[in-house]
Amino acid sequence: MVEKNNGVSSNTTATQPLWLLAEITYQCPLQCAFCYNPTDFDKHTQNELDTESWIKVLRQARDLGAAQLGISGGEPLLRKDIEEIVIEASSLGYYSNLITSGAGMNEKRIDALKDGGLDHIQLSMHDITEEINNFITNTKTFKLKQKIAAMIKDRGYPMVLNVVLHRYNIDHIKEILEMAEGLGADYIELANTQYYGWSLVNRDQLMPKKEQVLHAEKVTNEFRERIGNKMKIFFVVPDYYDDRPKKCMNGWGEVFMIVTANGDVLPCHSARVIPNLEFPNVRNTDVKQIWYDSPAFNKFRGTDWMKEPCRSCSEKENDLGGCRCQAMLLAGDAESADPVCSKSPNRHLIDQAIKDTENPGLEAKPIMFRSNKNSKKISEGEEKERLAKFHALP
Amino acid sequence: MTIKPEDIYKIAPHHRFQWEKAQDCYVILFPEGMVKLNGGAGEVLNLVNDNLSVEKITEALTKKFPDADGIDKDIIGMIEMALEKAWIEKTN
Ligand code: SF4
Numbered sequence: 001m002v003e004k005n006n007g008v009s010s011n012t013t014a015t016q017p018l019w020l021l022a023e024i025t026y027q028c029p030l031q032c033a034f035c036y037n038p039t040d041f042d043k044h045t046q047n048e049l050d051t052e053s054w055i056k057v058l059r060q061a062r063d064l065g066a067a068q069l070g071i072s073g074g075e076p077l078l079r080k081d082i083e084e085i086v087i088e089a090s091s092l093g094y095y096s097n098l099i100t101s102g103a104g105m106n107e108k109r110i111d112a113l114k115d116g117g118l119d120h121i122q123l124s125m126h127d128i129t130e131e132i133n134n135f136i137t138n139t140k141t142f143k144l145k146q147k148i149a150a151m152i153k154d155r156g157y158p159m160v161l162n163v164v165l166h167r168y169n170i171d172h173i174k175e176i177l178e179m180a181e182g183l184g185a186d187y188i189e190l191a192n193t194q195y196y197g198w199s200l201v202n203r204d205q206l207m208p209k210k211e212q213v214l215h216a217e218k219v220t221n222e223f224r225e226r227i228g229n230k231m232k233i234f235f236v237v238p239d240y241y242d243d244r245p246k247k248c249m250n251g252w253g254e255v256f257m258i259v260t261a262n263g264d265v266l267p268c269h270s271a272r273v274i275p276n277l278e279f280p281n282v283r284n285t286d287v288k289q290i291w292y293d294s295p296a297f298n299k300f301r302g303t304d305w306m307k308e309p310c311r312s313c314s315e316k317e318n319d320l321g322g323c324r325c326q327a328m329l330l331a332g333d334a335e336s337a338d339p340v341c342s343k344s345p346n347r348h349l350i351d352q353a354i355k356d357t358e359n360p361g362l363e364a365k366p367i368m369f370r371s372n373k374n375s376k377k378i379s380e381g382e383e384k385e386r387l388a389k390f391h392a393l394p
Numbered sequence: 395m396t397i398k399p400e401d402i403y404k405i406a407p408h409h410r411f412q413w414e415k416a417q418d419c420y421v422i423l424f425p426e427g428m429v430k431l432n433g434g435a436g437e438v439l440n441l442v443n444d445n446l447s448v449e450k451i452t453e454a455l456t457k458k459f460p461d462a463d464g465i466d467k468d469i470i471g472m473i474e475m476a477l478e479k480a481w482i483e484k485t486n
Pocket residue numbers: 028029030031032034035036037073074075100101124370
């Protein structure tokens with residue numbers, strides 16, 4: 001998220017990346033049902049970049065203007081070299097953020113990271129109940145997360161909690177906010193599930209009903225009013241219940257650059273679902289050349305690529321036609337308007353998904369958790385029936 | 395809050411103020427965010443970051459920009475804005 005407020009000059013033609021997201025590994029001990037990693041991540045787990053290559057990427061991206069660094073995964077702490085990478089990031093002047101499930105954190109590492117200059121840690125939490133936490137992650141991680149939260153606070157990091165909202169936890173929103181307050185969180189991000197990757201596979205099971213979302217938003221607003229500046233609350237609205245799409249990633253190739261575990265560089269986490277786009281790799285191409293010159297990064301920059309109804313729409317600068325991956329996954333055409341938009345000829349696909357939230361038969365089907373085994377099944381085309389209504393998933 | 399000449403502020407904890415060569419401006423960095431500061435706001439916060447009082451900031455900037463009208467009001471306005479956004483905190 002980039003704030004553009006008064007006293008702030010925003011240079012709309014600038015195309016320097018401000019944010020570098022290092023998806024440093026796709027390995028993760030958790031198996032979250034909503035994980036945004038690619039469903040075929042098992043294909044990308046070999047061949048991870050080594051420490052030296054990451055350091056090179058950090059330097060090149062910093063020269064280009066990136067100032068925020070997110071180290072994520074998978075679970076980044078599965079890599080032994082995070083400390084080393086953080087030291088380099090800090091000396092280059094990045095504001096660095098470790099995005100973690102908590103697995104792999106301990107006293108020794110959290111101290112080393114602090115000494116190395118890590119600026120903050122974003123911890124994912126799931127619910128106030130152990131039952132739902134353990135269910136949705138398919139692992140026994142509830143107590144671990146509570147412990148890591150306390151450790152983050154104790155070491156003086158800003159505490160940033162991230163809670164992905166879905167049908168199983170959204171009605172506990174008040175209790176979740178109270179828990180965050182109790183833990184002394186400085187920021188909490190309540191991120192309604194966005195449906196890419198594993199969350200799309202599990203959409204029938206995860207998507208809340210409209211009343212649930214409205215209720216959650218109301219409770220959040222009341223809570224925000226009471227707590228004021230003490231804890232900042234970001235409520236990421238679910239686009240399905242809106243009639244305009246979000247300006248995805250703040251624009252394709254505008255702000256974010258994602259470098260994945262094997263060195264592929266993407267304008268957004270799920271960009272690989274778009275067919276016929278070749279993504280450049282840091283092993284053989286300089287980050288600067290990737291950002292400015294690669295066909296992949298230029299493909300959906302600005303508005304020239306648009307078709308109708310976006311092309312002649314008066315709102316095109318606001319949302320840039322929405323999310324390219326969502327257009328691909330749901331409508332089968334990456335150049336079409338995001339189907340969330342009420343002007344899109346494909347809006348019925350979203351309306352159907354909303355209707356399906358009232359169909360208990362669909363919800364009752366089992367969740368497919370994010371595991372190596374399930375990923376393999378998907379890549380090998382074993383889940384055709386389940387994925388039939390989506391494009392570009394194997 | 396009324397801003398007094400003797401007030402001294404500092405960059406709030408969990409925030410970082412720095413010069414960005416690639417953007418050619420000062421920025422404030424904090425969890426999940428980055429704000430580019432325009433020339434005036436950047437100058438003021440740079441002096442806040444040097445632990446100068448509001449009075450000393452005004453003195454320094456008046457010297458630097460002798461032709462600027464109403465610079466003292468602009469400075470107060472920027473400090474108010476930064477306080478409201480919780481980018482800075484009062485130290486005394
Ligand atoms: S969302 Fe869950 S499974 Fe996916 S990387 Fe994060 S912790 Fe691991």
